[in-house]
Amino acid sequence: MDLFRRGEPMTLRDLPEIYLDNGIPAVRDWTPGLLAGLLKTYEREVSSRGFSPREYLKPGLSEDAVRFQLKRIDMEPPSELITWFGWANGSSVHFPGIWPAALDQAVDRYIQVDLETYDDPEPGLEEFDWGAGRGWLRLALDNYTKAIDCRPGHTEPVEIHQTDPSFGFDNEVYGRCRSLSTLVTWWIEGLRAGAHEWSASARAWVTADFSAIPVLQKESGLA
């Protein structure tokens, strides 16, 4: 599964189709190896816009390192999470769609912030798990970000949630998708459509054209 250690994945010319599986977006014909190719493609897309991703991405982690750190918090990494941290262990700047957190930072945040709210919620906030209850790991350090199901026994392709205090209150499918590959596919589609631009002066990615972000991504609350 440690695809970034075994050899260069192929970039993808044709992106996978995204369909609704009982109302939840998912890539069709998902395989555990799909994400590695998508990340390679994503990296090429950002590189073609004057951005040097490897200047900012931290070296990836081995599968053993990922498993070891997650075991501290009783999490079991999905195959895609091992691929994700094998690609890069966080970034010093944000990327289109996400500001990837290093694994140790994500684990620390889980321990310092999330566990306290699970064990001792504040009065009136007992029902607010932001779509990231016990066993869900945030991929970025913000409150509003993507979290991945790391509970022991999780299913594959793994479920991803957009964290939000209102998650799950009004709509059972809003803010959910299956597979990190779904997210990365959307990010690549947005880049190709001109949604994101690298501002060299600001040293930041800016959303140049919100309308160019895939419609299904926005309608699903995952932009």
Add this chain to the structure above:
Amino acid sequence: MRWSWNRKIRAVGTSLALAGLVVASLATGTGAANADDSSPQDQSYVHANVGSVTRGSDGRLSIHFSLSASGIRTSPSSPCHYSSYCIGSIDVHGASGSYTSLSLPNYYGGVNSISGSFTSPSFNMNDLASININFIGDHGAPLATPDIPLSEDVAFGHDLDAAARLATANLANSADPCVEAFPVGTHQQGSSLNDQQIECEEARQQGTSLQTFFETFLKTASAAQIAALLANTGTTASSYSAANGGTSSSDPVPSGCSAVLGGTLCPSVTGSQTFVPYTDAPPAQDPLWNYNQQEPQPQPSSPAGDGDDSPSEPYPTPAPITVAPTAPQSPLELIKRQCVADAVQASIDPSKCETESIFATGQYRGAPSEATQHDADAIAANPNFFELTYETSAEKDTETDRTWIDPFKAQNCQGGTGTQCDEFPYYSSEQGAQVFTAPDGSPATDVSLRSISASHNASQGGYYTAFGRQCSLPAQPKGDPKRNFLVVPMNMLPTTWICSDGENQ
């Protein structure tokens, strides 16, 4: 942990510089405390000097003060400093209740003390009696000054020239107004008349009118002397109001208007509402005004046998103002009061505090919340943020992506481990997540961003969502004014809210 308060009023002085609506005062208070039994010599204290109190033309008061403090800690070993989050507040007490302002600006300090000079937010009170200033760190009990009496409130908002006219009118039929006006005084000239009566008579004989004499006297007199003269001339609250007109807190609320703290709200010709502050004399319960209506006290006499019956004081001085214990206010009452004060500060119709939902963001787990403090500071910097419009996350997702904040983090949010980039106005509001392009082409925003504790941030986000749901804000059609709400940061209280229909948490 046992705290004991060492009440030390170092000085209460008076310096009146009256120009109609302005009074200056000097008052000082120090609060001290032992941290706990294990460190009995802890040097914790907060010391405040009240420099001046002014009333603006809009009827609002501004209090200027400075303070210094030491030993206020965010943890047993960490003192307050700029980047720590020790919270200050001002409690202002009047005869009709108390007012709490939590909008102290940031302060700064060194390793073991903090100091600074602040101007408090303006607020409406026409019966100001005392002030105390509090600090709360994350560790230990709050530290506060004792009540610092502000004994000059006889002049707050009241034209002493008008009082002089009234005093003159009240003595119009007097055969000897100078004797009536100064029944008690010093006897340095060996006359049966006291020195003040003589000074008054001589001025009149030289052509100075009684009114002019009173005006001159009042502008140089202490608060106690003013009180004595007004009492001796029968200048009561009701006669003052009758003579000077204006609106009074005891008047019926005009048709179409509504009563709010410190005045009334009346429709203007443009359809908006205008705040009309009360301009009457101090209300009947004002302690100093009450002294005015007491009978003059007998002149003190010297010990028998010394042959000197001159008074020991030039005037009988009213007893020091004591702040009568006020009835405890419920959190909702405090929130409403703060809301009205904030609304006036923001030039927003204060009646919205009665008609719109209020999100009173407060503490995190019983301690001051960094998120609440950020909101307070952001509103102070941009009062327009006091009133927001609720927008659900799903609606917001159709306008911007969740990573909108990322380009601004490098400049505004580098708080490090355990922090997050807090945004105000909230993401789920129409005013939140607004990005525009600066002239140089870089992204820019008016949204206030600050690194704060991730836990505090997450807590507030949850409560904000709970507030919106309980107050049914998302259920209103987009564009409906019922989605508007007011943000009242109250770091003295747990987070709560008041829905426009009266329901609350």
